Amino acid sequence: MSDNEKYCPKHETCPLFQGEMLASKKAQKIYMRLYCTAGEKGRNRCRRFQLVQKGYTPAEDIMPNDDRSVEAIIRDL
Numbered sequence: 001m002s003d004n005e006k007y008c009p010k011h012e013t014c015p016l017f018q019g020e021m022l023a024s025k026k027a028q029k030i031y032m033r034l035y036c037t038a039g040e041k042g043r044n045r046c047r048r049f050q051l052v053q054k055g056y057t058p059a060e061d062i063m064p065n066d067d068r069s070v071e072a073i074i075r076d077l
């Protein structure tokens, strides 16, 4: 898989990927490995990416593993 395929297409503007959401670099790297650089399967599990796919801009407190469904997050907006 090339880097283009591995990397989430939102990584350049995503605050999580850009290190603006988490104080811990270690935690950021774990999220990046599980979601942002794990190809289509990885990003498709990410609540932030799922919101983007539905046309929403996720708030900065939405984590990739938010335990709400994407529909529940949208209802809470």
Ligand code: SF4
Pocket (backbone or CB within 6 Å): 008, 009, 010, 011, 014, 015, 016, 017, 032, 035, 036, 037, 042, 043, 046, 047, 048, 049, 064
């Ligand atoms: S996978 Fe999620 S957290 Fe990672 S860059 Fe894409 S939208 Fe952001």
